[in-house]
Amino acid sequence: MRGRSGVEGGHVQGRPVTVSPTGNKSLTGGIDVAVRGERILAAALAAAGRRRFRNRIAGQAARYWSAPTGSAWEANSHWRNGIGDQAWLEVGDDHWKIYETFARALNSPSPNTVMEWGAGGGANAVAFAPHAQRFIAADISQENLDECVRQVRATCTTPVETRRIDLACPEQATVGLAGSCDVFLCLYVIELTTGANAVRAILKIARTVLAPGGTALVQIKYHTSDRRTRGFAGTAYDRNFASTTTFTIEEFWNLAAECGLTPRLITLVPENRLDSRYAYYALTIPAAVQPAPPDERLLDVKYTEFAATFNADVADAERRAARGNYISRREVETTVDD
Ligand SMILES: C[S@@+](CC[C@H](N)C(=O)[O-])C[C@H]1O[C@@H](n2cnc3c(N)ncnc32)[C@H](O)[C@@H]1O
16 A cells, blocks of 8 residues: 555664774774774664664554544555545455465365455455355454444355454454464555564464465565665654565565465566555465375285284294293192102
8 A cells, every 4th residue: 555655765774883994993902892882882772772663653553553543544444435446346356366366376275264464444355255154354443343344244145253453462363263264364464564573473373373274365565676665664653654564575485484384476566556566475384184095905915914923923922921831830840859
């Protein structure tokens, strides 16, 4: 989704203060230690500042998405009346087509349970729910969940459930859902998150809720070698939220793998009606290993081998017992003769 401010570029990352090279070329060890100390302190201060900034932005993001603030909020949450009929239908249709293509390539069966993380106004829900037996919408705001349910019910009879996400502990929204979903959707959300840790949390949630053989369809906004395409948090969250978090294509591929998902397929959408530089990933978890049906002939061979060994063992044991009895009888007889 396009950012409110539309601002791009000017990405300023907090960096540790650097000391000029000549500063390190001191001949006295004491000054070297002082320079190193200053460098460490500067790095610590910069890191502390970054942490404060990140916490402030995270708080603003949680507040922003938790309740409607007007028509711009509805458009940003992709409500039908916020972005208009055509764009809204297109979001769901495009995503369903991408999913279908991935599912065909991966030979995935049609989904039973679909979960959407950050469902907003239900644009994807109405496209996926008719193909599923159960749809679970998760979102930060109750108003989004209510709107999503309204839209699904107006479209099909698939039962729809809701889960409210608390960004301070998003995992809570998945209680009781471990291994129960065939498809996990996260669309037009990753770019709005407040950094890699928030994205890691989402990917781990996908890993948890997906059933063996399940697929996560996750969309990111990617950046290229052009610095101006990199995401960044604005001085306030709502100044640049649509481009807060971006990855290179490979970075996200590796991040997904690090979180226990297997990246399988990818498709790029360099530009669409809403924005640009989108990448979609099909991420799977291994299907449960099905025990192969028993091979009757092999079973017979094995059984015969086992029976032969068993009979030999029994015969051996009997031989040993008989010899033992014989020896002890002889010993008794010898003692009596003596
Ligand atoms: C642009 S809307 C996208 C809605 C829907 N996924 C779509 O594609 O039309 C973004 C939605 O993500 C939700 N959201 C924002 N940050 C989130 C996060 N960290 N985790 C889950 N949902 C989030 C918002 O509440 C909002 O409903």
